[in-house]
Amino acid sequence: MHLWDKFRLRLRRQRLRARAIRKGRALEPVVMRAEGRDAARVLLASTVRNERLRLPYFLSYYRKMGIGHFLFIDNASDDGTGEYLAAQPDVSLWRARGSYAASRFGMDWINAILSRHCHDRWVLTVDADEFLVYPFCDSRPIDALTDWLDAGGARSFPAMLLDMYPKGPVGAQTYHEGQNPFEIASHFDSGNYVLSRNPLYGNLWIQGGPRARVFFPDRPQQAPSLNKIPLVKWLRRGAYVHSTHMALPRKLNMTYDTTGGERIAGCLLHAKFLSIFPEKVAEELTRAEHFADSQEYRAYAEAHPERTDLWCRWSESYLNWRQLEILGLMSSGSWA
Amino acid sequence: MVGFILLCHTHLDRAAQVARHWAEGGAPVVIHLDARVSEAEAGTFRGALADLPKVRFAPRHRGEWGTFGLVSATLAAAEVMLRDERGVGHVFLASGTCLPLRPLAELRAYLAERQDTDFIESVAVGDTPWIVGGLAMERFTLRFPFAWRRQRALFDGYVRLQRRLGMRRHWPDGIVPHLGSQWWCLTRATLGAIVDEPRRAAFDRYFSRVWIPDESYFQTLARRHSTRIDSRSLTLSKFDLHGRPHSFYDDHLQLLRRSDCFVARKIWPRAERLYQTFLGPPAALPRSEPQPAKIDRLFAKAAERQAYGRPGLVMQSRFPARDGDIGRTAAPYSLLHGFDDLFEGFDAWLTKAAGARVHGHLFAPDRADFAGSEPVFNGALPSSAAFRDYNPRAFLTNLLWATRGDRQIFQFGPDDQDRILPFIAGDAQAQVSVISGAWAVRLFHLGAEFADVRAEAARLQRAEAAQLAIWRGPDVKARVRIWTVAGFLEHPVENLQGILDEIVPRAPRRLTEAPRLRSLAGFGQFLQELKNQGMQPVLTGDFPVDRDGGGSERPRARPYLVR
Numbered sequence: 031m032h033l034w035d036k037f038r039l040r041l042r043r044q045r046l047r048a049r050a051i052r053k054g055r056a057l058e059p060v061v062m063r064a065e066g067r068d069a070a071r072v073l074l075a076s077t078v079r080n081e082r083l084r085l086p087y088f089l090s091y092y093r094k095m096g097i098g099h100f101l102f103i104d105n106a107s108d109d110g111t112g113e114y115l116a117a118q119p120d121v122s123l124w125r126a127r128g129s130y131a132a133s134r135f136g137m138d139w140i141n142a143i144l145s146r147h148c149h150d151r152w153v154l155t156v157d158a159d160e161f162l163v164y165p166f167c168d169s170r171p172i173d174a175l176t177d178w179l180d181a182g183g184a185r186s187f188p189a190m191l192l193d194m195y196p197k198g199p200v201g202a203q204t205y206h207e208g209q210n211p212f213e214i215a216s217h218f219d220s221g222n223y224v225l226s227r228n229p230l231y232g233n234l235w236i237q238g239g240p241r242a243r244v245f246f247p248d249r250p251q252q253a254p255s256l257n258k259i260p261l262v263k264w265l266r267r268g269a270y271v272h273s274t275h276m277a278l279p280r281k282l283n284m285t286y287d288t289t290g291g292e293r294i295a296g297c298l299l300h301a302k303f304l305s306i307f308p309e310k311v312a313e314e315l316t317r318a319e320h321f322a323d324s325q326e327y328r329a330y331a332e333a334h335p336e337r338t339d340l341w342c343r344w345s346e347s348y349l350n351w352r353q354l355e356i357l358g359l360m361s362s363g364s365w366a
Numbered sequence: 367m368v369g370f371i372l373l374c375h376t377h378l379d380r381a382a383q384v385a386r387h388w389a390e391g392g393a394p395v396v397i398h399l400d401a402r403v404s405e406a407e408a409g410t411f412r413g414a415l416a417d418l419p420k421v422r423f424a425p426r427h428r429g430e431w432g433t434f435g436l437v438s439a440t441l442a443a444a445e446v447m448l449r450d451e452r453g454v455g456h457v458f459l460a461s462g463t464c465l466p467l468r469p470l471a472e473l474r475a476y477l478a479e480r481q482d483t484d485f486i487e488s489v490a491v492g493d494t495p496w497i498v499g500g501l502a503m504e505r506f507t508l509r510f511p512f513a514w515r516r517q518r519a520l521f522d523g524y525v526r527l528q529r530r531l532g533m534r535r536h537w538p539d540g541i542v543p544h545l546g547s548q549w550w551c552l553t554r555a556t557l558g559a560i561v562d563e564p565r566r567a568a569f570d571r572y573f574s575r576v577w578i579p580d581e582s583y584f585q586t587l588a589r590r591h592s593t594r595i596d597s598r599s600l601t602l603s604k605f606d607l608h609g610r611p612h613s614f615y616d617d618h619l620q621l622l623r624r625s626d627c628f629v630a631r632k633i634w635p636r637a638e639r640l641y642q643t644f645l646g647p648p649a650a651l652p653r654s655e656p657q658p659a660k661i662d663r664l665f666a667k668a669a670e671r672q673a674y675g676r677p678g679l680v681m682q683s684r685f686p687a688r689d690g691d692i693g694r695t696a697a698p699y700s701l702l703h704g705f706d707d708l709f710e711g712f713d714a715w716l717t718k719a720a721g722a723r724v725h726g727h728l729f730a731p732d733r734a735d736f737a738g739s740e741p742v743f744n745g746a747l748p749s750s751a752a753f754r755d756y757n758p759r760a761f762l763t764n765l766l767w768a769t770r771g772d773r774q775i776f777q778f779g780p781d782d783q784d785r786i787l788p789f790i791a792g793d794a795q796a797q798v799s800v801i802s803g804a805w806a807v808r809l810f811h812l813g814a815e816f817a818d819v820r821a822e823a824a825r826l827q828r829a830e831a832a833q834l835a836i837w838r839g840p841d842v843k844a845r846v847r848i849w850t851v852a853g854f855l856e857h858p859v860e861n862l863q864g865i866l867d868e869i870v871p872r873a874p875r876r877l878t879e880a881p882r883l884r885s886l887a888g889f890g891q892f893l894q895e896l897k898n899q900g901m902q903p904v905l906t907g908d909f910p911v912d913r914d915g916g917g918s919e920r921p922r923a924r925p926y927l928v929r
Contacts, residue, residue, distance in 0.1 A: 169617035174634055181610050190682045221745020221768035224760040225680055234685055243742070247750035257682060288687035292675040295683035344746040358679045358767060364606040364672035366664050 035230060043278040046141060046269035049134070054142025056128035057103065061116045070098025070120075071173040073153040075143055077103040077126070077136035080313075081158040082111045083306065086208045088158050089118065095162070096171030097154065101147060103139045105130050122147075130317075141269050148264040152176040155260050155274050156298065159211075162189055162260065163351045164296035165362035176263070178365055179294075186277065187261040188285040189296035192218050192359065193239045193340075194348065195303040201336035204305045211301035217345040218299075219243060220357045223256065233257060233276040233283035240303075240340040245329040254326055258298055259283060294363030297354050308335040368393055368470075368477055368551075369454035371443040373429065373436070374462035375400040377635040378411045381462030387645045389420040391470035394451040397421060398439040401428040422446055432514045434574040436548070437583045444561050448554065455481060458551040463632040464601065465614075465640060469648045473600075473628045477551070484556050484592045487546030487599045488585040501525075505577040506543045507534045514577075538565070538572050546585040549601035549631060552592075559591035560584065602627035602658075604665045607672050612665060616640055621664065626656035678770075678795075680763050694793040695766045699774040700869055701790060701797070703833075704804030706777050708851065709881035713737075713777070719877065720869045722773035728765075729758070729782040744768035751783075758786040766795075773869060780805055780830035787836045796844035799865050800837060802830060803851045803906030807884055810892045820899050830905055850907025858883070 067073070074097045078085070089100070100121045104112045115123050126139050133139055140155055154162060154172070164175050164187070179187060194215040196203060203214045223238035234257050242253035258274045259282055270277050277283060287293045311330045330338075346357065354360045370388050372395055374381040385395045397415075399408050403426075415421045424443035429436040440459060447457055456477045466473075491503050501508075508528045512520040527533075537543060552560075563569065569587065573579040588595060602625050604612040613632050614622060616639040622630055633640055675684045678696025686693065706712040706726075717724045717737075726735030734749040741749050745768030747761070754761045766774060790796045805826040809819050837846045845868070854861055863877050890911040896903050 166615070166617065170615050171636070173636065174613075174615060177634065178613065181613075182606075182608065188682050219746035221764050222747045223681070223764070224757045225682070225685060226757065227685065234682060236682060240746070242753065243746060243748045247748050248752045250750075250753045250756040286683045286685045287675065288685055290675050290677075290686050290693060291673050291684070292671050292679075292681075293683040295681070342742045342746055344742055344744055358676065358681050361671065361675075361681070361683050362668070363683065364608075364668050366604075366612060366668035 039230070039278060039280060042271075043267070043269050046138075046271065046278065047145070047267065049138050050141035050145060050269065053128060053133045053138035054146070056133070057124040057126055057139055057142060060104070060112065060123040060125050061121065063099070063120070063122050066120055067099045067101070067122050067147060071152070072097055072176055073099050073101060073148055073151060075101040075103075075140055075148070075153055075155045076158060077105055077139060078107065078111055078115075078158050079105040079130070080107045080109045080111060082107070082109045082114055083205065083207050084158050084211070084301070085111065085114060087210060088161075090208075091161055092154075093120070095167065096173055101143050101153075103136065103143065105136060105139075135273065137270050137273060144264045144270075145266045145268070149266040150263065152179075152261065152263050155262070155270065159301040160191070160260070161212075161299040161301065162296060163299055163354065163360070164189065165294060165351060165355065165360065165365055167296075167351055175365075176261070180263070184285075185263040185265075186259050186282040186285055187294065187296065189258055189260050189298045190223075190236050190359070191239075191256040191258055191300045192297045192354070193241055193256075193300045193302060194218050195240055195340035195345075197339075197341040197345070199337050199339050200303045200307050201305050211304055212299060212348055214305075215301055215303050216348050217341055218348060220344075220346045220359065223359075224250070228276070228283075230280075231271065231276045231278075231283055232280040233259070234286055241326075243342075244338065244340055245326075245333055252325060259285065260298060261296075292361040292363055294365055295360045296351075297360050299348070303340060311335050367453050368456045368458055368474055369447050369451050370395045370458045370460055371424075371440060371447060372397045372460055372462060372464075373400075373439055373443070374398065374411075375403065375429065377462060378403070378407060379414075380633070380635050380641065382411060382414045383641060383645060384460075384462070384465060385415055385421055386418060387466065388470060389415075389418040393420065393470060394447065394454060395421045396424050396443045396447045398424045398429075398443045399426055400439070401426040422450060430513055430515070432510075432578045434570070434576075434579050436580040437570075437573065440580070440584070441561060444557055448558055448561060455554055456551055457554065457557050458600070458629070459549055460601065460629055461549070461631060463635070464549075464629050465631075465633040465644050466628065467602070467622055467625055467630050467644060468628050476628070480596075482553060482555075483594045483596050484550070484552045484588055485596050485598060485600050486550035486552060486585060486588050486592075488544040488588055488595055488597050489546055491543045491545055501577055502545075503543075504529075505545075505582065506537055508577070509533075509535065509575045510577040511575065535575075538568055540565070541569070541586050541590055543582060544585040544589055545582050546597070547599040547601065547603060548580040548584075549599050549603060549629070550584055550588075551600050552584070552588065556588055556592045560587045563587070563591075600628045602630040602661070603632070604661075607669055612668075613637075614640060618661075619643060621661045624657040625661050626658045678763060678767055680760065680767075694789070695763055695795045696770050697766050697773070698795045698797065699766055699776075700799070700865070701776060701778050702799050702865070703778040704801035704851075705799070707779065707804035707808040708801055708854070708884060710884055712881050715879070715881040716775065719879070720773070720775065720866055722775050722869055723769065725774065725776035727779060727782050728762075728776040729754070729778065729784070729786060731781060731783060734761070735777075755783055755785070758783065759789050762786060762789070775869065780826045780833060784829075784833055784836075787833060788839075791836050791839060791842045791844050791846070794843040797865075797868050798837060798844050798846040800834065800846070800848045801851055801854045802834060802848060803827075803903060805830065806893065806896075806903055806906050807851065807886070807889065810889050811884060816895070816899070820896060820901050823896055823903065824901050827901075827903065827905055834905070850905060852907030852909050855883075 074092055102115050103124045103126050105126045115121050195217055196214050219239045223236055226235050228235050236257040237253040242250055246253040255275050259277050260274050311327055314327050372385055389395050424446045427435050427439040429439045514521050573583050611632050613634040614630055615634050616637050677693035713724045723737050725737045728734050733751050734754050736743040745764055747764055809823055859880055890909040893903050893909050894911045
């Protein structure tokens with residue numbers, strides 16, 4: 031890596047830090063539970079907007095996993111999300127006033143919160159429709175994982191997005207509050223992922239899955255990115271760059287082996303394709319806040335989201351993390 | 367009787383639990399608390415064990431990893447044990463993250479039968495590749511004044527400097543360097559001899575500059591004093607390839623119960639179920655048949671995954687940067703070039719003859735022609751040409767990964783997207799069979815305007831020549847065979863049989879039915895015509911114009927039958 035690139039990245043990181051500090055001023059504390067926050071071994075940070083329906087299951091899923099405290103940023107919800115979160119005993123809540131798009135889709139806010147409250151601590155940054163699966167997650171809490179990562183000196187843990195979808199049209203089965211979304215969206219694509227390395231940031235760029243297969247078969251370069259680094263032992267000077275797809279310093283992105291061995295990695299099950307999906311598409315399009323993603327959302331709208339069937343005869347039905355490991359989507363690395 | 371030395375630094379609550387377990391069982395316990403533990407914490411810890419007369423505390427040292435401090439700590443605790451507990455026959459060294467797997471009574475009985483035996487892993491340095499990556503003999507011949515964890519740059523720099531200058535030091539007379547697990551169980555006699563060694567000051571001075579002396583001090587000195595060494599540890603501990611110790615979790619419970627070791631290390635401090643089970647009443651622990659190999663296999667598998675991974679898998683945490691000879695793809699596969707131009711219904715015939723998955727042209731310009739013209743294939747791989755050409759390597763590795771155990775064969779031709787070919791050529795898993803010039807047979811049967819045919823022939827020949835150059839390149843690792851049409855047709859059955867034998871190597875089938883060759887009546891004439899038009903078909907080989915020119919002789923236009 032050239033000195034010049036190092037310099038560029040450093041500059042980029044400092045710009046992101048400056049943005050985080052500036053945009054972070056738009057965050058207005060609603061409920062602060064400092065004691066619980068400081069005691070938690072692993073934290074979770076998330077920006078939400080009108081996620082009242084999905085949050086109950088989300089919270090119970092991650093509480094069971096051993097997340098000690100939740101840091102939520104509520105971006106102008108009007109469905110009771112804010113009130114619901116404020117009433118939870120293990121949640122600290124901020125209200126974001128500024129524009130979602132102008133804060134780089136919430137990442138400036140997240141960077142601000144992480145650096146304020148998660149310095150040198152493990153924090154999982156996910157959306158309300160992302161559910162982490164890591165090796166042994168059915169028998170070991172998440173702090174077992176972070177202790178293991180600590181023992182090896184690792185500061186980040188990769189988990190690619192795995193788009194989950196139902197068999198049949200996306201709108202056919204209605205999702206109910208508190209329901210496990212993967213009872214409905216139970217299928218995934220097991221082996222059509224395309225990887226390349228980003229030489230500047232050092233991360234792997236992953237595309238593929240049902241979205242590439244159905245919405246972007248003829249322009250694969252525009253298919254959404256699936257690589258994610260959601261779990262990081264945060265440093266105050268760090269920053270997420272694009273969503274949680276990549277982070278700085280770039281060492282955080284280098285979570286893969288290049289000599290043939292396997293390192294530890296998980297998956298983020300993505301509960302995007304539920305009955306609420308068509309509504310979300312319409313909402314995002316009218317808001318036009320997802321500038322970078324608007325192409326993606328237009329593609330969904332053209333495909334008539336409520337009628338879209340992502341299932342094919344090679345779709346796999348989800349069982350557990352071991353299945354994902356056998357299929358080669360994640361790995362326990364040297365953890366046993 | 368057995369006494370325990372317990373080295374404690376973190377997770378003191380768990381250490382206290384274990385110390386209590388042993389002390390209440392009647393075994394003396396000497397605890398060394400690391401000097402880095404704060405006074406407040408140390409006070410709480412001592413308070414928690416104050417009711418146990420069998421628990422003693424040794425003078426405190428700073429036991430930084432990799433330094434002599436850990437040896438000093440052990441020696442200090444050993445002195446207390448030997449001085450205050452006259453009845454102790456064996457001393458067992460454990461840490462605060464250890465957990466007994468078998469009842470104390472069993473350990474006592476075991477040691478009582480082996481009163482003169484020292485249980486200490488002790489391996490001569492030169493003889494065994496004991497250490498994974500890093501320093502072996504140099505631990506004993508270089509000096510290590512810097513802490514590896516805190517002063518890494520100084521540590522590495524000083525090692526490099528000593529290597530460059532050829533600096534060496536010699537170990538004192540009377541010892542031979544040995545290495546081994548730092549968790550041992552020594553007899554009173556051996557441990558006493560080490561502690562009271564007349565030359566101890568000299569040895570300590572030497573070992574204080576050895577790298578990770580807790581893996582060599584007792585292991586070396588036991589060889590000097592012991593009468594009988596059983597070179598193994600009674601403590602189960604596992605390390606990964608980078609030397610980081612594995613932890614045991616609740617889900618290891620059954621494996622640990624079936625281990626025949628007496629103590630395990632390290633236990634994850636929050637593995638509540640392990641602590642409850644193994645420190646609880648022994649009645650709750652019905653004996654199960656020991657199967658120590660099971661736990662070894664589990665960790666050996668993890669080490670293999672960490673070192674080599676699964677060949678042919680490309681994923682978020684395995685992204686081989688350089689292509690090795692092996693492991694580009696997950697399974698052997700075959701590329702057949704030109705066969706379907708030469709034979710009619712070749713795919714169907716091969717599917718039957720080889721019992722394998724036979725695709726059409728996977729790299730055809732318009733779409734990936736999967737077997738059975740499927741729009742999506744194993745792994746939900748789409749047939750879209752744009753998707754495939756976006757990253758052809760990923761396309762092929764994905765296909766071969768998703769169909770592991772099911773032999774893949776596909777057709778190729780000069781019209782296909784050939785960006786993938788260098789990758790296949792460098793892949794030892796690939797078997798490539800090429801019939802050059804077979805496109806001419808297809809053109810011949812097309813019966814188009816000759817001017818068009820001529821242009822098309824020139825184009826295909828150029829494309830195929832470029833592809834042949836790849837197959838004949840210097841770094842080809844694939845098994846490549848190339849025939850011209852004419853050459854192939856000299857012994858078609860034998861050639862097909864050879865290809866089949868490679869595809870189904872262990873059950874060589876005799877070819878009973880050959881595929882139907884396209885009619886070649888007039889083909890020689892056709893080639894001559896091309897030549898006459900100035901387009902020399904060099905890749906087809908020499909075809910006798912006169913013989914099939916007459917049209918009466920069609921010796922190979924029927925299926926071949928081998929009886």
